[in-house]
Amino acid sequence: MINNFEYFKPSQVKDVASLLKAYADNIKVLAGGTDLLVAMQEGDLAPDYIVDIKGLTDIDRIKYDKENQILRLGAATSLNDIAASKVVQKHWPLLAEAAQTVGSYQLRNRATIGGNLCNSSPAADTLAPLVALEAEVEMVGLEGSRIMKVKDFLVGPGQNRLSTGEIVTELRLPKPSGAVKGRYIKHSRRKAVDLATVGVAVIAEEGDLGYRFKVALGAVAPTPIRAYQAEKILNESELNEDIIDKAVQAAGEAIFPITDLRASKDYRLKMVKVQLRRAIEKVIDSWE
Numbered sequence: 239m240i241n242n243f244e245y246f247k248p249s250q251v252k253d254v255a256s257l258l259k260a261y262a263d264n265i266k267v268l269a270g271g272t273d274l275l276v277a278m279q280e281g282d283l284a285p286d287y288i289v290d291i292k293g294l295t296d297i298d299r300i301k302y303d304k305e306n307q308i309l310r311l312g313a314a315t316s317l318n319d320i321a322a323s324k325v326v327q328k329h330w331p332l333l334a335e336a337a338q339t340v341g342s343y344q345l346r347n348r349a350t351i352g353g354n355l356c357n358s359s360p361a362a363d364t365l366a367p368l369v370a371l372e373a374e375v376e377m378v379g380l381e382g383s384r385i386m387k388v389k390d391f392l393v394g395p396g397q398n399r400l401s402t403g404e405i406v407t408e409l410r411l412p413k414p415s416g417a418v419k420g421r422y423i424k425h426s427r428r429k430a431v432d433l434a435t436v437g438v439a440v441i442a443e444e445g446d447l448g449y450r451f452k453v454a455l456g457a458v459a460p461t462p463i464r465a466y467q468a469e470k471i472l473n474e475s476e477l478n479e480d481i482i483d484k485a486v487q488a489a490g491e492a493i494f495p496i497t498d499l500r501a502s503k504d505y506r507l508k509m510v511k512v513q514l515r516r517a518i519e520k521v522i523d524s525w526e
């Protein structure tokens with residue numbers, strides 16, 4: 239049963255930051271609540287104070303910033319809004335695809351991108367795409383704001399670099415210089431409402447020297463990881479079966495899967511290779 243708590247819904251970030259500073263370990267930020275309220279219902283968390291951030295201006299907005307050529311995603315943007323956004327679908331397609339794989343339609347109406355990030359599960363579906371897309375996260379507290387790469391923000395299962403008194407206000411995604419093809423493949427035990435056993439994010443960006451690949455893998459290490467060696471192999475050779483094979487093997491060497499209730503370590507190792515090959519082939523097919 240959920241404990242009694244005092245509820246705040248400020249309209250200014252500085253008021254959220256003051257509350258977080260004042261109540262430190264005894265307060266939680268509420269966005270969509272799809273992780274937080276489950277944890278409270280199960281008795282894993284029992285904060286005396288809750289601060290709802292959905293009253294903040296622009297916190298749920300998707301905005302393309304032409305001057306800086308970045309996409310600004312407000313932290314409380316719902317995953318359904320991200321999945322349905324034409325601009326996200328065009329330039330950051332694997333993020334739209336990943337958002338669409340989370341839970342159910344009803345859940346995605348509440349679940350936010352900031353919540354998915356701050357919950358920091360290695361299996362969270364938007365995180366491997368954000369790492370592949372070299373997204374940055376803006377954190378704001380009473381002392382000001384700071385910006386960090388998502389890959390550096392994530393420290394381990396449920397752990398990140400947010401300090402007491404800070405919230406995530408925005409995610410920033412650099413606009414690819416050329417045309418982009420991308421795929422996110424989620425491998426899970428069921429087709430719907432299940433966390434990823436393995437998540438594979440592949441992006442190919444058109445440049446002067448042809449397409450450049452970026453690859454990130456989820457649910458196979460304490461945080462989503464970039465498969466740099468696999469990228470190097472794909473980017474420095476003419477693509478053929480043998481090269482894709484080598485890249486997939488290299489990705490397998492970069493991961494540290496564990497055995498848990500969803501899958502064994504060996505199964506994850508096998509499936510990451512199967513799904514990575516599939517994602518690379520789908521990306522190649524889509525530009526031919």
Ligand SMILES: Cc1cc2nc3c(=O)[nH]c(=O)nc-3n(C[C@H](O)[C@H](O)[C@H](O)COP(=O)(O)OP(=O)(O)OC[C@H]3O[C@@H](n4cnc5c(N)ncnc54)[C@H](O)[C@@H]3O)c2cc1C
Nearest residue numbers: 267269270271272273274341350352353354356362363406
């Ligand atoms: C039935 C079910 C199915 C699910 N399926 C999936 C799935 O397929 N894939 C997947 O990735 N996830 C899944 N989830 C997990 C969850 O829905 C997502 O992680 C979601 O994106 C969390 O967003 P939220 O806005 O609901 O976060 P909340 O629950 O509001 O918050 C999550 C955590 O982040 C903190 N937080 C939230 N926003 C901020 C912020 N802006 N700044 C600082 N801290 C913040 C909160 O304090 C809390 O600790 C599922 C959950 C349920 C209940």
